Amino acid sequence: MHAVVILVVALLVALGAAPVFAQDTEALRKELEQLKRQQEQYQRAIDALSQRLQRLESQPAPVTTAPPSGPTGPSPANPQSQMAPPSATDLLRPRQPFALYQQRGSGQLLFDMGVTGDFVGNITQHNVQKSGTGTFAGRENRFFPREVELSLFGQIDPYARADVRIEAGEEEPGAATGVSLAEATITLLTLPYGTQAKLGQMRNRFGWSNVIHEHDLPWVDRPDVYRMFLGEEGLAEKGVEASWVPDFLPFYVQVLGGIFNGDNETAFGHGRLTSPLVTGRVMTFFDLTDTMALQVGASVANGETPERLRSTLVGYDIKFKYRPDGWLHPLLTLASEGIYSIRRTERGVDVNGDGIFDTFQKQTRNSFGWYGWTELQPWRRWAFGARYDSTQYSASPGYQWAVEPYVSFYPSEFLRFRLAYKHTDRTQRDVLDLNGNGGSGRIMDEWLFQATFILGAHPAHAF
Amino acid sequence: MIRRISALVVVAVMVAAAMSPPAAQAARKLRVVTTIPDLKSLAEAVGGDLVDVDSLTRGTQNFHEAEVKPSMMLKLRRADAVIENGLDLDAWADVAIEGSNNQNIMRGGPGRIEISRGVEVLEVPTTRVDRSMGDVHPRGNPHFSLDPGLAPIITQNIVDGLARLAPEHRAAFEQNRKDFLAKLDSHMVEWNKAMEPVKGSKVVVYHPDFIYFLTRFGLVQAATLEDRPGIPASPQHLVNVIRQMKEEKIKVILVEPWNDVKLANRVAEEAGAKAFVMATAVGAVKGADNYIAAIDYNITTLSKALR
Ligand SMILES: [Zn+2]
Numbered sequence: 071m072h073a074v075v076i077l078v079v080a081l082l083v084a085l086g087a088a089p090v091f092a093q094d095t096e097a098l099r100k101e102l103e104q105l106k107r108q109q110e111q112y113q114r115a116i117d118a119l120s121q122r123l124q125r126l127e128s129q130p131a132p133v134t135t136a137p138p139s140g141p142t143g144p145s146p147a148n149p150q151s152q153m154a155p156p157s158a159t160d161l162l163r164p165r166q167p168f169a170l171y172q173q174r175g176s177g178q179l180l181f182d183m184g185v186t187g188d189f190v191g192n193i194t195q196h197n198v199q200k201s202g203t204g205t206f207a208g209r210e211n212r213f214f215p216r217e218v219e220l221s222l223f224g225q226i227d228p229y230a231r232a233d234v235r236i237e238a239g240e241e242e243p244g245a246a247t248g249v250s251l252a253e254a255t256i257t258l259l260t261l262p263y264g265t266q267a268k269l270g271q272m273r274n275r276f277g278w279s280n281v282i283h284e285h286d287l288p289w290v291d292r293p294d295v296y297r298m299f300l301g302e303e304g305l306a307e308k309g310v311e312a313s314w315v316p317d318f319l320p321f322y323v324q325v326l327g328g329i330f331n332g333d334n335e336t337a338f339g340h341g342r343l344t345s346p347l348v349t350g351r352v353m354t355f356f357d358l359t360d361t362m363a364l365q366v367g368a369s370v371a372n373g374e375t376p377e378r379l380r381s382t383l384v385g386y387d388i389k390f391k392y393r394p395d396g397w398l399h400p401l402l403t404l405a406s407e408g409i410y411s412i413r414r415t416e417r418g419v420d421v422n423g424d425g426i427f428d429t430f431q432k433q434t435r436n437s438f439g440w441y442g443w444t445e446l447q448p449w450r451r452w453a454f455g456a457r458y459d460s461t462q463y464s465a466s467p468g469y470q471w472a473v474e475p476y477v478s479f480y481p482s483e484f485l486r487f488r489l490a491y492k493h494t495d496r497t498q499r500d501v502l503d504l505n506g507n508g509g510s511g512r513i514m515d516e517w518l519f520q521a522t523f524i525l526g527a528h529p530a531h532a533f
Numbered sequence: 534m535i536r537r538i539s540a541l542v543v544v545a546v547m548v549a550a551a552m553s554p555p556a557a558q559a560a561r562k563l564r565v566v567t568t569i570p571d572l573k574s575l576a577e578a579v580g581g582d583l584v585d586v587d588s589l590t591r592g593t594q595n596f597h598e599a600e601v602k603p604s605m606m607l608k609l610r611r612a613d614a615v616i617e618n619g620l621d622l623d624a625w626a627d628v629a630i631e632g633s634n635n636q637n638i639m640r641g642g643p644g645r646i647e648i649s650r651g652v653e654v655l656e657v658p659t660t661r662v663d664r665s666m667g668d669v670h671p672r673g674n675p676h677f678s679l680d681p682g683l684a685p686i687i688t689q690n691i692v693d694g695l696a697r698l699a700p701e702h703r704a705a706f707e708q709n710r711k712d713f714l715a716k717l718d719s720h721m722v723e724w725n726k727a728m729e730p731v732k733g734s735k736v737v738v739y740h741p742d743f744i745y746f747l748t749r750f751g752l753v754q755a756a757t758l759e760d761r762p763g764i765p766a767s768p769q770h771l772v773n774v775i776r777q778m779k780e781e782k783i784k785v786i787l788v789e790p791w792n793d794v795k796l797a798n799r800v801a802e803e804a805g806a807k808a809f810v811m812a813t814a815v816g817a818v819k820g821a822d823n824y825i826a827a828i829d830y831n832i833t834t835l836s837k838a839l840r
Contacts, residue, residue, distance in 0.1 A: 225640050228639070228640070228641030228642065229639075229641075231631075259631065259636065259639040260636040260639055260642065261636065262636065264610065264634040266634050313634060315606065315610050315632075315633060315634040315635075317610050317611050321607065322606055322607035322610075324603070324606075324632075324634075353603075354603075355602065355603035355604060355607075357602070357604045360591075363602055393600065396593050396594065396595070396790065396791045398595055398598050398791070400600075451765075482664075482667075482668075482763065483763055484664060525664075533601065533602050533603060
């Protein structure tokens, strides 16, 4: 049965790609012939060169440019020009796999590389540290590298690009830093009808902020609603995501659909394609004026929790930017995202009062969380902002709210320092004492500090 | 679950089927999108009424840091061709192009036209560069589009690109190009005449946006106001520039409309000179609304300022 589904999907992909290849068959055949001819020429050139090398080597070392003796075989007039790097038109034509690789000169990287470093520190009350429920859970009152990331990206060939990010960061207090694969994707760019497919391990495009890496966020920490519903790092999954941009609408719309294992620690942990995490998103965008723009999106994710209970998230996102004419940065940014969680939960019921659960009752638990954010950047190097968070808990009763004003300072485009103060208030019912040592995270006051650098190439972000 | 996936697949098939294949392209105009307005003007000159051209940016913008907006992706979604400057000036366009999901214009696609091919690039770093020098242009100075002497190369690249998509119109593109270059040549005579008396004059620029233009007309870029690109100039550097301007009797500072015009004015005042906002691109200032008009504006401004 699974095989059938896979077969159908494969067929679909093949069908989609077929017209493209059909058009190219003739061109490809010609290309192939040309390549064959080229290769023969190269072979001759190489033969000639190696003959010459042999001759030179067999001679005593100090020679004053000995005239070429005898015929050097049917070598082309100028072997050098035969070995010239491919011209721009050569590059535009589709090629045999790895033909480019064989042709290129040594030392030139054919992809981009960058390193980003993101260091954070936080200072908070002792009872929060004891309870282990701070914004950087388990790492309260510490300074540490949260995410030092090596990113490699570029075109694989004319049809696809690859993005790989390897990151290291502190996950628990101590000298050790773990290294992990943060992202690795192939994006098929030349599918027909305005579609693209991305497969591999990726940050999901759910809402507008989830896809953004920690160091690129406009805040020190991810919004509470994402942290509560999807864990500290948000939603990052392994699977396939397809996008479609229709060409018949007068405004930009992007439609996304994805199928993933479901490896999220909080909302979707079933982890098997037999009951996958299925996601969808519609995003649209309006230029209100030349200087003002609005982006609006809706997202959905549906899967199973580790306990095989259904879990659905529905989200909205909206973002407004005002960038005065000729400015290099926006003056005002406003945004909000919210998630509604519908989740089956299981609750133990003690029928006969012996203190042991006799049956489990399933129930549906609905919860909601959101944030509102505003940022003012009157000068290029300084930005001031604040975020208000309010979120219920997805699997248990209670809620929390927080307010977080901050200031960002950019000595240059590639270096940023940020200082934030975050006040969090949790409901009495949910006084967290994870460590069972009397700590409490009911009220938290935190100073958050962040320093971020970018070295080398960094892919630009849209809006 | 299997049923759910099957349903999804069926929906996908239906959606794919509902979208008709791209319409026959014979009758309609080529839809061309350029990254900067200079190239729009040139593409219109070459394409004539066979093309519809739109630009992703406006002349008043700083092309180094254009913000990628989905409205750019909308323009690109239906484009047959995208014309880019290259040399990393408009590298941001890659993000917009990928977001357009348009297979014609992906890197390596037939509709991707880069106009820097064949241009002799100035200010290519000959030593190791890194970002301690600011936001340098590692592949050389990319601000060449408003050098009239390079118009033949640029328009040839555009002709080649457009003819790749519509081979049946190559002759028409070639003819348009010839007509345009003839017109440009007649202006060139005037421009050379206007610049002749001020040849060899020194000017100070804010960002090295004008090096091709200045070199073309025999002017000398004596200094830049920005110490290192993208990083605010240090007061010490400005003091040095002012001293140099006084010593060498430099009377003119050229500034981009998107740059810190106030700072340029202040430095000019200190040095007993004047700052001029230049047409760094088509549409950057009033009256510079096409390629020839923009160059004309710069020639008029400079020849008056330096006299
Ligand atoms: Zn520049």
